[in-house]
């Protein structure tokens with residue numbers, strides 16, 4: 087393996103979160119009855135005229151700006167001709183010679199290092215419909231998705247391992263989500279990826295023959311498919327055979343790639359500029375406005391979290407890896423001045439609750455201010471950390487005010503010394519054998535006595551105070 091180097095380039099199709107389609111006013115709504123979101127334009131009726139969706143252009147330009155691309159003065163929509171039953175126009179409207187933007191870059195964090203991957207181009211295109219294959223050799227076509235806006239983002243051949251490929255995809259997806267322009271779900275197909283893969287003997291400047299791998303609908307499958315394909319190509323070269331240029335489908339069940347079509351069957355799409363659409367020109371004023379609207383991007387937020395909140399790289403990773411989690415954290419940290427405590431709680435207790443419900447932090451029933459309040463109760467020693475963790479699922483689920491909850495339920499920590507003294511006396515009296523062993527030097531029994539006191543007080547005794555009282559009871 088180490089004698090060879092893999093070279094990977096990725097093509098991502100990101101479905102934009104616009105309300106209407108790229109060239110008509112039909113809804114992009116998902117999961118509606120088949121063929122209800124259609125009109126003469128997206129159904130490909132002769133004479134229907136497309137009109138570009140301005141919001142989709144805005145989203146495309148914003149992504150281009152976030153990836154340091156050069157937005158072209160003029161980009162041109164072209165017809166990409168091919169026949170497919172779910173493509174009623176007989177061509178897809180895409181951009182070919184003159185894409186929306188070119189020559190950008192994305193910094194990808196890999197094992198604590200940032201590696202730059204070039205972005206070759208970003209172009210806009212419309213999606214095809216969907217064929218549904220039913221029983222008895224019947225097929226149906228649903229055109230609801232036809233004409234939904236996509237951005238295709240093409241990376242340079244700057245990725246050298248499956249790990250880096252996944253890191254690149256995660257970083258890109260995160261930017262799309264930060265910009266709020268794509269839902270970024272591979273499972274639902276609104277963030278899709280194809281990979282060009284080749285291998286070459288390490289140190290050789292020329293690229294090997296590449297294959298294109300399709301149909302990878304999770305990060306795990308991307309990793310699996312690329313690992314499989316790299317090994318397959320290395321085996322061929324080792325055996326003195328040649329890699330054949332072809333398109334491969336990843337088969338999730340077998341974990342293998344298999345041939346879909348060879349080079350000789352490769353499409354000739356006969357691109358030409360769409361005569362119904364004028365070249366796309368984006369006025370300087372709009373570009374500047376959109377640039378001002380860009381949010382802080384994940385990498386700079388990650389750096390700021392480490393610098394300003396003194397978080398570990400790992401905590402900053404988890405928080406900034408999800409925009410809504412990072413937003414939640416900043417609101418909570420504004421109310422509670424121990425950011426690391428907030429971050430630790432969020433990445434353990436809170437993330438567990440969010441994951442169980444499969445919701446984002448933005449949908450959390452428990453507000454950031456409430457989390458700050460709960461942590462405040464622990465700091466003021468009104469409740470122990472143990473109690474805080476114990477009550478968290480309940481206050482979280484119902485968005486309860488932590489302070490009134492612990493008052494009502496009687497969870498407030500017992501700091502009354504005479505009451506605790508009584509409990510300690512009881513515990514020592516009930517366990518004479520353990521007391522004797524302790525006095526003979528088995529100091530580890532301290533945690534046993536602590537446990538007994540906590541049991542009798544339902545975990546509400548102030549541990550520091552109990553510790554003091556136990557020591558004086560046992561050693562005095």
Ligand SMILES: [Zn+2]
Pocket residue numbers: 107110111112123124125126127128129233
């Ligand atoms: Zn339509």
